[in-house]
Amino acid sequence: MAATPFDTAAPASQNQGSTGAILLMLTAMAVFSVMDGVSKGLTQHLHPVEVSWARYLFNLLFMLPLLLRQGGSRLLVTRRALPQLVRGALLFASGVLFITALRRLPLADASAIGFVAPLIVTALSIPLLGERVESGRWLAVLTGFAGVLLVVRPGGAGFEAVSLLPVASAGCWALSLIVTRRLADTELPLTTLFYTCLSGLVLSSLTVPALWHAPDSADWLLLAAAGVLYALGQYLLLKAFLRTHASVLAPFQYSQIVWSTAIGLVWFGTLPDMQTVGGGAVIIVSGLYVWRRESRIARGA
Secondary structure, three states: OOOOOOOOOOOHOOOOOHHHHHHHHHHHHHHHHHHHHHHHHHHHOHHHHHHEEEHHHHHHHHHHHHHHHHHHHHOOOOOOOOHHHHHHHHHHHHHHHHHHOOOOOOOOHHHHEEEEHHHHHHHHHHHHOOOOOOOHHHHHHHHHHHHHHHHHHOOOOOOHHHHHHHHHHHHHHHHHHHHHHHHOOOHHHHHHHHHHHHHHHHHHHHHHHHHOOOHHHHHHHHHHHHHHHHHHHHHHHHHHHHHHHHHHHHHHHHHHHHHHHHHHHHHHHOOHHHHHHHHHHHHHHHHHHHHHHHHHHHHOO
């Protein structure tokens, strides 16, 4: 699962080149989908925490030289260490839950369920951010959750408990976006990316020794590829958000479902059934409605 790394709008002076930014966003979603496909393949014989650990490790190795070249050691300095660590822990939990789900679920199913995260953010914005959410957006949130029920099918013949993991993953991701809103006023985006990766690496390093299964040479190549793909996807997202407003890019994150469906068909021979397609469509439409209403409110403000 992937979503915007920073829930902030680019400055108006940077609201140029929207076409290029959209292409970057679409490419990033494709990169994240390939990464999920690689991770799904690895989980067939490696523990999800092990896959997550390697992804953080190679991501950090790939990203650190870039950080130092972009802004030097000042990018490694944070004024809000605790929120950074909380955000990193939430994203670590989100990633492990999602990768665990990929062991059993088709890519398209997990991706569709995961896109309930923006709706969870809306629901949490009242108690955690003190925002006002009007009845139309609440209705969209409830409709989106109904879409999740269509995909998960609790109590149905095709229900699997593992399908609840992407929901939990989306919940952790939504909480991380709430923390991101708090960090955005004072922290540089690249600094936040660094501490997210560092936190995930530390947390996974604490648990991975007990779960370790020695990867072979091919596994190491794929683990490295997953880490590089994750870093590349985040970098492309960052470049996109520096070119235009988040409100312009938000709808295009749903292209990941298309990419995931294609990769699931080509690599794993799976296609979502009609109930999953219907539930995914409900989630997407609900998310787009919430995005549109929030964009209008932001413009009015």
